[in-house]
Amino acid sequence: MILIFSINNDYSTSAVISWLIRLNKPFIRINEDTLVELLWLNALDFAIMVNGETVLGSQITKLWYRRGGLDLFAKFKNDLIKNYLRTEHTALIEYFYHRLDKIPSVNKFRNSDINKLYLMDLCQQCGILAPQYLVTGCKKELTNFFEQHKHIISKPISTPFSLQDDEGFSHMAYTSMVNREDIDALPEQFVPTFFQCAISKAYEIRAFYLNGKFYAMAIFSQNNSNTSVDFRNYDREKPNRVAPFTFEKTYELKLKKMFDAYGLNCASFDVIYAGDDAKYYFLDLNPVGQFGMVSAPCNYNLEKEIAMAL
Template sequence: MILIFTIQYDFSSTSIVQLLTLMGHSVVRINADDSVHKFERIGSDGSIYFKNTITNESINLSKVTACWWRRTGISQNHFFSGEKEFNINQSELTFLKEKKIDYFFDEFMSLKEYIFNSLYRTTEINLGKPLFNLNRLLVLDVARRNNLKVPDYEVIINGEQLLATKQSLGRSVTKAISNGVQWESENCRFYTYTELIEDDFYERSVNTNFFPSLVTGLIEKELEIRTFYIDGSFFSMAIFSQSDKKTSIDFRKYTNNRNEPYKLPFDVEEKLKNIFTDLELNCGSADLILDKNGEYIFLEINPVGQYAMTSLPCNYNLDKKIANYLINGNIRN
């Protein structure tokens, strides 16, 4: 039995479930944003039971042979059947609300931590790990230690500092330090992007204080590279984002760029492999820039790994490689 932690509208998860099913394998898919599976119990023998509310089947997750840590997978929806306040008297409830204490959330987080760590430790085949967001600044430090060039940047807190970066960094962009806002529903999506800091914004912000924000020097790109890493291999794609003003800063804003298969130099792949090893990740997507001087500049790693955008244009058939890994522990048949 293969376990996938994900969300409802993740197209890649659906593709893998369909492929594994066609290959004759049993798959349990737990979505963070639905209530199909409900927590049932944990035993001292390490058993972790969830119930499928549609089939009424009790599933011992500790018996799975492989786990794909695609998305967060488990949320409070899986632990509550109704209002959280049941079995709490009114005086206790008033105290909790006044002090803004969410006792249930703390208990949920402890249960989730135990379930994730237990499954990751005992499951024979893990693709990814229970880590769904990387600290961008820490990853840049790891990249530097592995001798990959990274952009010049500063984290600043006010307009005076921002104006100073105009001298130290030149033309600059800003982006989230974390993974940013990523919200999806059936009908719409909302993301935060990398944005160019316009000239007039520097002057308008001089007397403004703001939350610590990342400012990065703008790199003159020849092209962008998205590479998907799995089982020691890289599958890379060149994105010609500079051919369109809409995508020159962030290629995600528009999807009509020319994309082609790309082979990174051996030494760049080796440095990237060392970064994944240091982060204890066996899969994920890395973004790089090839600048006008022919240098490769590392930007970030997404541990979830948006691989479909690389697989489809380049005909890499990564769905099959992922399915193979979940079955055999390697990407080959």
């Protein structure tokens, strides 16, 4: 049986499940609001109840961590000892995820959230070129970085900022250019922020990695003012031209070395091919990132590939 962790309304999960059904592979999907009860756990096995169905750990042959998580104490609420319950739940859930991570899987709980700064270290260790960066909350240091590179951007260190206002509009923090006026408007001290040298791109590459294979797509986003800095700021009236893309084998070997070092067998990642020096610059990696935008335009059928891997 395949155990899937996801969230409500995740289209990619549903698309993979459609293939699991075609392939006659039994599965159980757990969303963030699915009621899961831990029945018992010992050194040899465990049992959970999911929507009234009992599942033994020994019955789970593959696991796909797409997104989401578990709350094994959901039905236990007590204001008097809530802090104690939170501590107990943290200890239990950390170990339970550890047990789940021992099951053969596509993605794992422990490395589902990438640390951008650690990722930059890994790039350096594996000989993968990445734009120079600076983390600072000091206006003077940022000014020096700007004077050195002239063109810089800012982006979140972790996951992109996103919120929904009272009128239902979504607001997201995309990668943004930082100019002299932006820096002048800052106070002398501010929240430590991630800044990076802006690379002049010939095109961007969004790629998906699964069990040693790469599925890449070139995105010609540089000629559109909406998408020239961050292609996620889509222009639906004038979409970017895209095309299947293949990395050189030497570059794939470097990437695989980095994925292995982080313990990843599946991820979406972004690369820039620079117009100035004709080199690849590694930008971001998301173990649970979207892959549909690569799958359909390039006819990769990644939903089937994931189902086959489970």
